[in-house]
Amino acid sequence: MTPPKTQLTYVTDTYCIWCWAFGDSLREFARRNEERLSVEVLPAGMLVGERVVPVGEKPRVLEGAGRVTELTGAQFGEGFREAVQDGKTVLDSTVSAVAFWAAMEQAPERALDIAHALQKAWYVDGADLHQPEALANVARELGLNVEQFLDAVADPAMLAQAENGFERRKTLPVKGYPTLLVHMPDGPKRIGGATATPEKLEADFEAVLRGEEIAEEEE
Numbered sequence: 001m002t003p004p005k006t007q008l009t010y011v012t013d014t015y016c017i018w019c020w021a022f023g024d025s026l027r028e029f030a031r032r033n034e035e036r037l038s039v040e041v042l043p044a045g046m047l048v049g050e051r052v053v054p055v056g057e058k059p060r061v062l063e064g065a066g067r068v069t070e071l072t073g074a075q076f077g078e079g080f081r082e083a084v085q086d087g088k089t090v091l092d093s094t095v096s097a098v099a100f101w102a103a104m105e106q107a108p109e110r111a112l113d114i115a116h117a118l119q120k121a122w123y124v125d126g127a128d129l130h131q132p133e134a135l136a137n138v139a140r141e142l143g144l145n146v147e148q149f150l151d152a153v154a155d156p157a158m159l160a161q162a163e164n165g166f167e168r169r170k171t172l173p174v175k176g177y178p179t180l181l182v183h184m185p186d187g188p189k190r191i192g193g194a195t196a197t198p199e200k201l202e203a204d205f206e207a208v209l210r211g212e213e214i215a216e217e218e219e
Contacts, residue, residue, distance in 0.1 A: 005038040006209070009188065010111075011169055011179040013046035014096035014118045014129070017064055018194035019178040021074035023119060026180065026192075027112050029201040037205075041111035043097035044177055045166035052094075056087020065123075072195050076123050083126030091122075095129050097162035099138065102152035106144045117141050182208045189214065 010026060012019040030039050055061060061084045065076045083089050096118050103114040117138050121127040127134035132150060139149040152158055172181060173188060181188035182205060191204035191214055204214050 003036070005036055006205075007183040008037055008039045009172065009181045009183065010039055010041045010115075011044050011172060011174050011177060011181070012041060012115055013044045013093050013177055014100075014115070014122060015047050015091045015093060016044070016177040017068055017123070019115075020119045020123045021068050021072040022178045022192070022194050022196065023112075023116050024074075025196055025198050025201060026178075027116065028198040029205075030112060032198065032202070033205070039112060041100070041115050042165055042169060042172075043093065043100050043115075043162065044169050044174070045093045045097065045162075046177060047091050047093040048166065052090060052092045054087055055084055055089050055091055058091075074123075077125055079126030080123050081126070083122075083128075089126070089128045090130065092130070094159070094162055097165060098153055098158045099129060099135055101158045101161045101165075102149055102155070103139065103142060103144060105152045105158075106148060107142065110142070114142060184208065 012023075026039075030037065062081060065080070068074050069076065099118060100114055103117075104111060107114065118129070120141075121129060121134060121138050125134075125137075127137065129135060129138075135150060135153060136146045139146045172179075173190065178192075178194055179190060180192050180201070181190055189208045191208060192201045196204070207214055
């Protein structure tokens with residue numbers, strides 16, 4: 001009999017720059033362990049309410065990107081740099097979360113790929129996810145039915161799902177992003193961190209399964 005998969009929750013946000021850095025390591029870790037774990041992705045709602053502003057109002061974005069590259073090797077595209085310098089693109093986590101859940105309607109088994117594609121749209125292409133064509137490009141990259149995806153984005157049920165996810169995030173032990181939680185009988189345990197390699201994630205995961213405490217990574 002095949003043992004049940006261990007459940008993990010990845011709390012992230014399209015506009016979390018450290019989540020962009022962490023994404024490749026997480027996807028590789030998940031690929032290596034696909035037979036024994038299942039990863040749920042939960043968009044966090046990092047930029048909502050008063051935090052929804054044009055990127056030009058955020059301090060030192062490009063300097064921060066340089067630091068992320070220095071520490072993790074994560075790359076940023078020219079489109080991203082141009083959008084930051086232009087300063088007009090409004091970063092709204094509700095918009096990106098709605099797009100995430102709309103894509104999940106077609107490909108629920110590809111949550112990590114969907115999260116990556118949305119982040120790539122911003123951190124590589126500098127795309128404005130308020131624009132239907134930018135969303136359509138994300139759908140095409142994922143191989144989704146574009147018309148069906150855009151219809152789902154406009155469905156009020158997707159907004160409700162995004163907002164419900166933001167509320168659920170508040171019930172989890174999340175101090176910042178990215179957060180990767182392993183669900184254990186005595187509660188969720190955090191592993192890894194923004195600069196964690198696949199090997200570090202694997203070591204932390206094995207330690208949690210053995211019941212050991214994991215020192216939280218400094219970011």
